[in-house]
Amino acid sequence: MNLRDAAAEQAQGLTTEPQKILNMMLRDFDPYLSLRRIPEGDPAFLPGRQQTPPHEFGVWEETSTASTKWVFTLPEAYILSPQTVLARVAAGDASKLSPRERIELLQKANAAAEAAKDKYWADKAAERREEMLYIASSGKSRITHTIDGEKMIVGDTLRPARTHV
Secondary structure: OOHHHHHHHHHOOOOOHHHHHHHHHHHHHOOOEEEEEOOOOOOOHHHHHHOOOOOOEEEEEOOOOOOOOEEEEEOHHHHHOHHHHHHHHHHHHHOOOOHHHHHHHHHHHHHHHHHHHHHHHHHHHHHHHHHHHHHHOOOOOOEEEEEOOEEEEEOOOEEEOOOOO
């Protein structure tokens, strides 16, 4: 876990795993974009709260030269559909681009979404592997499992269950 990223997510009001994943996907798409909870003192807070459903989150662009750095606001339900948010970001960028640049941008968005998913599942697999190795490192932990039709003993090492005398 990167402490700097965790502190940034906490400061941006991101508390759940889907919020953090969407933020990571936005960062992969464009390093200057991030998902943030709209703070109460912000001018975008009151108009967002008046919408149905209330828009509590927004996409923030660090390099924006507009009067506000909020690209758009969105309700919490959209957090569970990151493809929709990425499509909206890509569509906003695509309106200023040529058709060839639009295609490249959409390919980049799809690659960012796939990379974020792959990274998430790779992290989960690494956590599970660490847990399995910890459990298997105990002398009393011995699991017999059939691998490719052969009985194997899985412990801190992998060895055949059959011994020849």
